[in-house]
Amino acid sequence: MSSFSDLKPRAQSRGVPSVATLLTWFMPGAGHFYLGRAGFGILAFVIVQGLYLLGLSLSDGMGFQFLQEELRGTFSPGLAPEAGNLGALIYHVQTYGFGGIDPQPFPAHVVLGSTLTAISGILNVCLMCHAHYEARVSKDAVSGKLTPALPVFLSWLVPGLGHFFMGRRLRGILIFMALVGCLVLGTVLADSSNLSRERHYYYWGGQLMAGLPAMLLQVAWGAKQVVTRIPYAEAGLVFGSVAGLLNILMMIDVYREFLMQNGGEPTEPDPMEDAASKVIGAARILS
């Protein structure tokens, strides 16, 4: 069986990858501090946490009040994209929660504010990806070298762009056509009613995973009023959110693509993963 002594970083690595990742999840930049990259950590903290705080300021922390009463619960904010920035999410929930007993009007920029907090969560996931990879690269590797975080971020920003960036042009174009086409068709079917976070809180979260196309559609038609019955509104919601959720698979795929083009997994294994696989192996033997 493994012990905590296994969780010490190996001689050649900068730190334990899982520790760097978890630290980043709780506090953007903390994982990079742990890896000895203080400058990058501070920059990441300012950008990611600044985005969240700006979003909180613009929305007066009322983003979670979009959730219908029956959906509100301890873990319900954890299903939003903000969950990627766990420390900020906890602060948000503890400080603002779902509002008081008396309903208050939403501020003018609540949509922009809640979108910024969601984007902060997604950016922090890319940062976690960066910290995890950097922890696995040996110390003597060139600092500032490209990591999979950039193609993963590009993949989120525009579906297929990460693959295009990695030289997989055909795949990138097909992904873009399939996912953005699906998102646009969904918006047409739902007559833009799918683009409102206030109306469809969780579906909106799925759609945001399609990145910039989803945000541009929201800017252009997100404020449209619904005045008549929309026959295929639900089909449109499904199309839009499925497009976003499938893009998560493509973000993982581009990570794999990066590893394939850069000689596979970094040389230093993750002791935490080793420990987990030993536990799973022991459980299998016992069962």
Add this chain to the structure above:
Amino acid sequence: MDDLPIHLTLFLILSGVIVLIGTFYSEPDDAKALRAFPKKLVTFFVGCGILAAVILLMEVTVASVK
């Protein structure tokens, strides 16, 4: 039932997207992925067809509300 063709068309489109992305995810090589796509799409349709048949069967038997 008037809009059944529209529902089927929408199902075909969304199935195509899901299977294409699923195929890319499971097969890193583009040529192999595109070759495997039609077979995977048919498998997906057959699977969904079986599921739909089971649901309809349940609807008229054990889950009937009549």
